[in-house]
Amino acid sequence: MKLKLSLLALLSALLIYSCGEDGDPTTDFPEPTVTAPSVIINIEAGSGDHTVDFAVAVANGLTATYTATATGVSLISSASGNVTGNTVTISYTAPATPGAASITLTVTDSEGQTAQATAVISVLDEVNEVTIVSNITSDATWTADNTYILGGRITVVDGVTLTIEPGTVIKGQAGAGANATALLIARGGKLIAEGTAEAPIIFTSVADEITPEQVASGNFSSPNLDPTINGLWGGVLILGKAPISASNEGTDVVEVQIEGIPTSDANGLYGGNDPADNSGSIRYVSIRHGGTNIGAGNEINGLTLGGVGSGTTIENIEVVANQDDGIEWFGGTVDVNNVLVWNVGDDGIDTDQAWSGTLDNFVVVTPTGHCFELDGPEGSAQAGHTIQNGTIVAGSDSRVAEDLINVDDNSIVDLKRLQFLGVVAGQRINRVTAAGVTFEDITIDVAPEDLASYVNGDVPAGVTAGRNLRADVSKLSWTWAAQTGALEGL
Template sequence: MKKFRFLFSLTLILGLFFTACDEDDPIVAFDKPVVSAPSNVATIPFGSTDQSVDFTVSIDSDLTANYTASGTNVSVLNASGSVSGNSITINYSAGSSAGAASITLTVTDSEGQTDDATAVISIDQPEFEVKVTSNITQNTTWTSDKVYILGGRITVVNGVTLTIEPGTIIKGEAGTGANATALLVARGGTLMAEGTADAPIIFTSVADEISIEDVAAGNFGSPNLDPDINGLWGGVIVLGKAPISASNESGDVSEIQIEGIPTSDQNGLYGGNEPGDNSGVLKYISIRHGGTNIGSGNEINGLSLGGVGSGTVIENIEVVANQDDGIEWFGGTVNVKNVLVWNVGDDGIDTDQSWNGTLDNFIVVAPTGHAFELDGPEGSMEAGHVIQNGTIVATVGDRISQDLINVDNNSIVDLKNLFFTGISEGQKINRVTAAGVTFEGIEIDVTAEELPNHVNGDVPAGVTAGTGTKKADASVFGWTWAGKSGALTGL
């Protein structure tokens, strides 16, 4: 019996052994990939293009693997490939802004197992770039060998002068609402920004790649942004102590907060009783790609002038592709000459609160709002202004102005020697009965038979069909981006 039991057990054991040999091989566990990033990547220069970072990789020797790489504030040049060896070199270029950057490497083996690691990179502030993040509280000069980056709403405060050299570039960072970037000259502050035709001062967006070298070479247009891209930053705001016509629920007020600046910021107040107030000098300045939204559908103008006095000199100004108006006056007494407004998203020229000055020699090309938005006084103080010697191109391609001249019943303005061309159906002088509005030498580039279709009411004696005997002197705008691009050909 014992012998039988032994033989049975032996037979069973051998049967299990041979049965196991016939089954599939057992599952083999492969090691997961391991990716390590360097912890001490050297700071790289801004704008550098020949950079690399080495990651350490470990994969099971029986497997193959591939990698993908992605970057933040850098451009990765070899974003994918196969793993060979124990390291992977990722080549990259610095991003468009100084500060933190990173590269994340992900390795996936042939079993579908993954691991990743991130290398943190620091991009150095370029030597030629100056980030401005606080108000100008002492006399300061911005020089043409540097590019100044507005990191927010930067104010030249009362009693302080900011001087900007010819050829200087100022770029605004992106931001909306209370974070909108702008250069604000408060009442009592002074801006001495005297560019020249050969070296204009350019305000633009950080997205604009225009450089110091471009300006020095006479290339004043953006190398990468089209001249109709708007809303990328804020704009330029100058405030003064000259009279304004404003009111609130209690009656007349002599000062008020400029639109878009929180009431908590007293630097936003403008108006007063000093008609000859002096906020400085603005000459040969180009303001581009601005007009970011500051709340409730309200955008910053290219150039806003609030209560600016007649002691201020403003001439040879270009506004390109602003999301809101080109230039808007809120009262004040300042005179302005040689203005070019091109491709703005709202009104070309906007006046409010009884501005009491003169706009002389100007061109407005293809605004998509009104060519002119000329409002009357908002308080009991009544004063008027003169707008003269201008050429207005009301339509270019699919950019069509809403109308030619828009005034209120109480507007006070003398319009002299203006030529409107590029006329489309429906574009009109919207009101010719306002007692304070006069028309003299207004020519509209249509036939005499068509003229009544472009006036809302009877055609005044000062409005005629014409071909441009009254218009701006376009020769003074050769320095502008519009002039150099050919947008003023024939004007």
């Protein structure tokens, strides 16, 4: 009997164990996630109601609730509720006074797991906007405590100086054709725009929410526009009295109308006979989201330099997401140093009409036209320029340049110490037989056996395969591109 009872107990234990093995296993669900906006949200004191979106992810099969808490702002009616979809929108009201604020969203799923994230809000003084709707006909100073709105094509006329303080933000209204917005420095006018690495001067679109307070805090990135959005306004044009090489039906001319400005505007003339002409001083200036079209194939460059003389100082320039070229020279003698051209919609660097200056220390990142479009003289005057110490990123996963270097048969340019990175099949250095073009220490980051496929013709002696970074990117550490990591590894 005892043996039977023992066997019965053993069988019962095995039965219980077996039932436990066949039961539903415990499921481990991943924790929810909450993501707040990655940038500081800027709002004005007393500006009323606003919203902020949080991205939320909850495991399949689970439900979740959310709770929001705030400091510095007042929540309206969405402080708690059920999570539906992948976004939770929280409504809040701006306070009457400036200061720091935040909203924290906590999500709890039906397994009791939680996650949270915090949106950081900066409540700013009421923005002081000054809209400029007419030409500048007497000396003027634009200060960093205002945001200046270009209400059209604004010209600094002959004999007048416009001074722009460090940290000032200038925004162009939307407009195309004859209504394209731009800042034009006419021959004889001067622009003194001397920003600093700590407080650059920003030219951008009215669609950009960047503020002088944000610039003063050291954050130079747009809070709402991607660095690829272009064509939202015009650009900056500086015109001078230095020589150009141009012609009209085979006859040399001293002055011509700059592209991007209607021929009806005589302030668009450039060129002359003063190589040392002085159009001012432009330092630590970022020009963004421009290049609107004024006519078929006639867009405005980020920075246009027409007949600008050697008495002008231009250095530490950033051009971001311009629909046309980054910088284009039309003759003139001015030198330009420490330049970044990032994500432009046409050529990175474009030269015309026998510009005879030097571009030194620069980076060009993923234009979609030519990396370099280097045209020759258009009249009988012959002069050339030097482009040196540059790093060029010709392609990325999302953007690819049309080609590397494009010149005319009569181009005159010395190319020195240039590094091409990110090159892809089909990109080439063209017209290497142009007599006036020299190549010195140009490296392309490809295998030596593939080098010939990136040159249209025989490979010049000064062009080799390899990687030898040229630009001193420390001089560009102040730029939006640097702050977002776009210059890492260069």
